[in-house]
Amino acid sequence: MNATDTTTAPAAGHEPVRFDTKIAVVLRADLEPWQRLNVTAFLVSGLGTTVPEVIGEPYEDADGTPYLPMFRQPVLVFEATKETLTAAHGRAVSRSLPCSVFTSDLFATGNDRDNRAAVRAVAAGELDVVGVAVYGPKNAVDKVIKGTRMHP
DSSP, rough: OOTTTTOOGGGGGGGGOSSSEEEEEEETTTOHHHHHHHHHHHHEEEEEEEGGGOOOEEEETTTTTEEEBBBOOOOOEEEEEEHHHHHHHHHHHHTTOOEEEEGGGGGGGHHHHHHHHHHHHGGGGGGOOOEEEEEHHHHHHHHHHHTTOOOO
């Protein structure tokens, strides 16, 4: 357990686990379904690799087959207009919360090197953001994603 985990030991396995942190993904509402899935996968991979406290323990089935660990808490997915998403991105950056960004330019690239170059070529305020993932205290993340709605 770490400092941001406010879980309590479940009584007989029935008590809900609660977190004082939130993982949120915000997608631009006009994305195609395949784009939504692709962007979400890329965005959360950034959090999982740089914010170790979001990762739980490895899984194992009854046969002893091992599986990779996953996030220790739910990932909430939201959607927003281009303007609301741009504002959310700006709030996440200004609050220095761990975040990842996916821009429209990344749909035309095919590898990490070109993805990073495409983002690096554009000033933060000019990025055509189609998705952002953010992690932090619940209240801070709620302020970042203000104006978004849960993904249908």
